[in-house]
Amino acid sequence: MFLFRRIFSSSITQQAMADAKTKAQSIIDENAVAVFSKSYCPYCSSSKKLLDSLGAKYKLVELDEVADGAALQDALQEISGQRTVPNIFINKKHIGGNSDLQAKSSQLKSILADAGAL
Template structure:
């Protein structure tokens, strides 16, 4: 049996919590030029933050493992973006993907960040 099975069995988000989390996640995405949903211990998240920092990007960061509603927000992000893993990155309200997606865009990243007003 997979971890996902146990997670779904033991951790369920109520419809009210899911709705609140989805509203919160969408607000963060809509109100920030760059939004990074991360976990503090994740090496891929660290690599993404390091790349953004190296360019001087201004971004909103939410560490899901440190937020009381982090699990519900991660569930909501899966509904919003189709991606459950972290980092989950949005630039100019557009879903970029995870670390490998961000790294693959490194050549055009400065332009995307400038266009979004994050530099």
């Protein structure tokens, strides 16, 4: 019985991970800009402020405010190789985190325009 429960629970975990990966990839694919954030993170706030200052339209997912946030964060690590937030995608391409976005600030308006996010 214990072995059955252990196998069964790991398959639920695998299914939850597969669902989270599908959801994260859909968000990335369906939005010109996707920002995976946590509401209390100062680096996330900095990224959002920069995008807001440029008038960017972006999909924001606050991982600490959604039920499947931990699973989404695990899925993002598999998708992008990055576990930390913010985890930013523009035009389906992984940009990185806040320091990566800030480093592109001089060309960001052009990047966002090319992605159709302005």
